[in-house]
Amino acid sequence: MNYKDRLVSDYQIMLGKPVIKGTRITVELILRKLSEGAVIADLLAMYPHLQEADILAALMYASDVMANEEVIMLKAA
Template identity: 45%
Template sequence: MDKYHGLVVSDPRVMMGKPVIAGTRITVELILEKLAAGETVEQILDAHPRLTREAIRAALAFAAEALRADVVYPIGETSK
């Protein structure tokens, strides 16, 4: 079993293959966007009753691992 406990899955037939919470169409991206917009975990759970705290933690762990790849992400302007 992986570190996401099978909670984050990807299937090309569901949400165009974006990582989602298993058994739902709730994407990791949506969870991150809601948290970034200032929503609390409680608000997200209220809006999406099929989610659990564990699923939200799994989404965050998945995103953190995805960002560990050796990729440069240009953000804004660089100093000259």
Template identity: 50%
Template sequence: MTRHQRIEVNPNIMFGKPVIKGTRITVEQILRKLAAGKTSEQIVADHPRLTIDDIRAAEAFAADYLADEEIAFG
């Protein structure tokens, strides 16, 4: 997987889930908010420590993660 500068995976932070560096905000939380219809600007307003670039980094991380997944067709 590509290295993502803004994403951190540490077993001592949020049980090892990928987070935005320097926060306890997980990539999953960001993606769920986007899926629920929130804009990047609304997410940043809810979490002032985040930037628009952090939101983009979370999306890129998820895309790269999925690109590396093996898919079983059954």
């Protein structure tokens, strides 16, 4: 799956944060709910217009962002 098929980032929607296409549901919200203990079934019940593939796309996007993050090591004081 390509997350670009399900996510969009548009400065006119949620100030450009990545969202599920056709919604104002941000990737951040999906990740926050999952980190609070929600499971995919919970998210689908909370947001019935979402599909499981939307949630998986949000996870894939987040993992790609983390994989490409540049870490700069500072010397310890």
